[in-house]
Amino acid sequence: MSGPEDRVRRALGEAPADLLIDRLATELARAYGITRTELYQVDYRLAVLLALGDGEPITSPGHPAWRCFDHQEPVVSEGTGWFPVGMRGERRGVLRLSPLPAGPAALRELDAMATALGHELAAVTASTDVYVTARRDRRLTLAAEMQWELLPGRSRIRPSFRLAGQLEPAYAVRGDSFDWSDDGRRLWLSVINGSGEGAAASMLTSLAIHALRNARRAELALADQAALADQAIYALHRGEQYLSALLLELDLASGTMTVVDAGSPRLLLLREGEVSEQVLEKQFPLGMFEATDYQAQQFPLRRGDRLFVVSDGVVDATARQIRYGETALDRFLRRTGPMEPLDAVRSLIGDLRAFVAGDLIDDAVAVCLDWLGPQP
Incomplete structure (x- = not known):
């Protein structure tokens, strides 16, 4: 019987390009009871983390999201987990998850799922503008x-x-x-x-x-x-x-x-x-x-x-x-x-x-x- 990681990877692989986060959120809610799943991508200036949805931009260097991005390791703060999203050294952003399940095993699994998300984002970027558009806080020339x-x-x-x-x-x-x-x-x-x-x-x-x-x-x-x-x-x-x-x-x-x-x-x-x-x-x-x-x-x-x-x-x-x-x-x-x-x-x-x-x-x-x- 497949575990949560396998189900998440399968869901991401089968998801329409524009619905990766929606499919990920569904699987995380089912497996871990997580009710809030948000992707924050770093902008072109490497100066702000921008939410894919309606979340507020994150600019403060001391914020847990930036600590996660800078050190490329999970950060837990006040029941919320921040996980690095990227692939082969390419830093895409961070994944915000809450409430966070207890235990180091769950933390490792969620960290692996955030990495899997990074690979899928790289795979679909050429076929949709959803994620590229959300990475900019102003218009590019x-x-x-x-x-x-x-x-x-x-x-x-x-x-x-x-x-x-x-x-x-x-x-x-x-x-x-x-x-x-x-x-x-x-x-x-x-x-x-x-x-x-x-x-x-x-x-x-x-x-x-x-x-x-x-x-x-x-x-x-x-x-x-x-x-x-x-x-x-x-x-x-x-x-x-x-x-x-x-x-x-x-x-x-x-x-x-x-x-x-x-x-x-x-x-x-x-x-x-x-x-x-x-x-x-x-x-x-x-x-x-x-x-x-x-x-x-x-x-x-x-x-x-x-x-x-x-x-x-x-x-x-x-x-x-x-x-x-x-x-x-x-x-x-x-x-x-x-x-x-x-x-x-x-x-x-x-x-x-x-x-x-x-x-x-x-x-x-x-x-x-x-x-x-x-x-x-």
Whole structure:
């Protein structure tokens, strides 16, 4: 006879895409007597947890919901349980359940069900706007809509690495973006420092990312991936439009990092509490000239190294005619050592927003990669 977990998983798998929470609530009420089941999703700025239904937004950092989201573990407060919702390191939000049944076994089961919900949300997002619409507390610009649809996710965890990225201004970003993929042996990461305004900037970035994906999936070497994207952009714009990019490929068995710097964002290394800029051979941006011959570089990572990739929108953020600058950036990055990558990029963008006293005017992208070492 199947238990509650099996019934919940079956109900989620069979539910219409827009009724996942309704079906989950029905099963939880039947199995545990839970009468309140609510999904709260984190918004695009990583600043507010938004209810799928009529619940009030949650912004206070000390709220149990945020403690659950930040630490990625269940939090029980005043008879209400908060459970992290996500998959493979991608944090979607939290699930609120009450009244909570007694006993650690029930807590573990509900935690597993919240994870199952995260997988189902990822599976149905392409077929319904219900959950995507509920994640925003304001309207996205057309350019921002295009950029967020391009992303592979916002965070990723595997035994050998942890990875996260964030775009700002989240609701109006234009050309900055990032992309990643891994196959268990290698991790590929590209960070785009876009150019232009509005939807035109997003279209240029979209062309670059799709060209890079096409080359990567054809199993071309990293330098050849850059060359193919360069040719695709030049063929369309004849050098009138181009963009900067940093392409990285990490060998997960050895920790060897291969890099192609195409007029790229900054690559910073946090090692044993000290920040240094990784010296790279600067090459032409993608699409600037016809048939650019790109060269790859290699350098080894040590277990515990943290890499940051940041666009010029981070360093050049300005408030009261004062530039954020390299010194402030290095000082802040040193403080992120104990943080998970998603918390690190979220904190960095938050520090920038505090510095400028609002949303950034220029695009900024921040990506954080932790190398945990080879795994069996």
